[in-house]
Amino acid sequence: MRIGITCYPTYGGSGVVATELGIELAALGHEIHFISYSQPFRLTGRDNGIFYHEVPVSNYPLFEFPPYDLALASRMAEVAEYYALDLLHVHYAIPHSVSALLARQMLAARGRRLPFVTTLHGTDITLVGLDRGYLPITRYAIQESDGVTSISNYLRDQTITRFDVTRPIETITNFVNCDVYAPIRDEALRAERRLHYAALDEPLLMHLSNFRPVKRVTDAIKIFAQVTREQPVQLVLIGDGPERSVAEWLAHDLGIQNRVHFLGKQDRVHELLALADLLLMPSEMESFGLVALEAMACKVPSIATRVGGVSELVDDGETGLLFPVGDVDAMARAAVELLRDRPRLNTMRETARRTAQKRFCSTLVVPHYVRFYEQILREGATS
Numbered sequence: 163m164r165i166g167i168t169c170y171p172t173y174g175g176s177g178v179v180a181t182e183l184g185i186e187l188a189a190l191g192h193e194i195h196f197i198s199y200s201q202p203f204r205l206t207g208r209d210n211g212i213f214y215h216e217v218p219v220s221n222y223p224l225f226e227f228p229p230y231d232l233a234l235a236s237r238m239a240e241v242a243e244y245y246a247l248d249l250l251h252v253h254y255a256i257p258h259s260v261s262a263l264l265a266r267q268m269l270a271a272r273g274r275r276l277p278f279v280t281t282l283h284g285t286d287i288t289l290v291g292l293d294r295g296y297l298p299i300t301r302y303a304i305q306e307s308d309g310v311t312s313i314s315n316y317l318r319d320q321t322i323t324r325f326d327v328t329r330p331i332e333t334i335t336n337f338v339n340c341d342v343y344a345p346i347r348d349e350a351l352r353a354e355r356r357l358h359y360a361a362l363d364e365p366l367l368m369h370l371s372n373f374r375p376v377k378r379v380t381d382a383i384k385i386f387a388q389v390t391r392e393q394p395v396q397l398v399l400i401g402d403g404p405e406r407s408v409a410e411w412l413a414h415d416l417g418i419q420n421r422v423h424f425l426g427k428q429d430r431v432h433e434l435l436a437l438a439d440l441l442l443m444p445s446e447m448e449s450f451g452l453v454a455l456e457a458m459a460c461k462v463p464s465i466a467t468r469v470g471g472v473s474e475l476v477d478d479g480e481t482g483l484l485f486p487v488g489d490v491d492a493m494a495r496a497a498v499e500l501l502r503d504r505p506r507l508n509t510m511r512e513t514a515r516r517t518a519q520k521r522f523c524s525t526l527v528v529p530h531y532v533r534f535y536e537q538i539l540r541e542g543a544t545s
């Protein structure tokens with residue numbers, strides 16, 4: 163198939179999923195065309211069968227708000243016609259599904275069919291889509307999509323009830339490439355790499371996010387501060403965003419800044435995750451919690467919040483421990499106990515990796531997308 167993929171190219175889970183999906187599909191022999199305002203950050207090379215089309219956005223002075231969604235629709239239609247795309251797959255409903263809807267209409271006027279699939283990721287439904295200004299058009303574009311998928315049952319149910327959507331929504335969970343996200347088998351190499359952040363006998367905690375308020379990065383710092391009172395331990399934070407300086411100052415004010423390593427945005431997160439003993443994901447909301455899955459594949463259990471779709475991924479007590487949002491004390495206590503109970507931690511590490519492989523490996527989930535595309539193309543051919 164020839165597939166156009168649109169996503170937010172910046173640091174964030176939906177862009178990661180879209181990019182990894184494109185890479186996996188290309189590896190299966192499909193032709194993938196990314197269409198966005200800049201190159202998705204995880205798309206570092208140009209594998210066979212992968213193309214990137216930039217969407218130029220005019221800065222004409224009259225435009226106080228440059229109409230990106232229109233420029234995107236135009237580019238989608240052009241790329242689809244020029245490269246004979248079979249379908250578009252847009253990640254994050256706003257504004258991508260609306261642009262795809264326009265592109266589909268533009269091609270229909272030229273006698274060509276261009277179905278589109280919308281994948282819902284989270285705040286496009288739970289926050290942005292419920293803003294009165296965006297709700298009617300988001301609901302319309304979801305309803306009019308040729309196919310809609312959701313990354314968890316939680317998000318699917320939210321979309322149906324909160325948006326009053328009547329069309330079917332297929333849950334296709336997020337996935338991870340279990341060969342790339344994997345533990346470092348060579349213990350000596352792992353130990354050597356860990357030494358950049360922690361002494362040999364010091365546990366290493368990790369947090370990875372886009373540092374938006376919804377991630378509650380400051381809770382990660384507070385949890386860590388309590389753990390340091392019990393034992394020597396180090397914290398690595400990967401990512402950047404609006405809460406970074408707040409988190410830095412908090413670490414400074416709590417007197418733990420020499421144990422807290424802010425690495426900023428990183429390309430090779432799989433190599434870092436594999437160094438951790440525990441992941442901290444104290445988010446206010448996660449429709450899935452992709453980073454917890456990436457950590458699981460690297461044999462790293464999570465201390466996380468029981469929100470949204472997280473419990474569809476993390477089995478409480480088996481592959482991580484789940485707590486109410488903001489219960490910093492309980493999360494810190496659990497981390498201390500788990501770090502002291504090495505046999506239990508090791509069992510959880512093994513179970514985490516096995517679960518990622520058995521339920522969320524790209525080799526299982528990507529074919530689900532392929533079947534879904536085929537179904538959409540078949541339905542269109544017979545209608």
Ligand code: GMT
Pocket residue numbers: 173174175176177179283284285286313336376447448449450451452453470
């Ligand atoms: O909705 C967002 O916060 C943005 C989005 C992103 O691009 O990071 O995150 C959502 O999609 C991820 C990938 O599918 C999920 O792992 C996140 O849980 C989800 N975030 C929320 O629901 C808050």
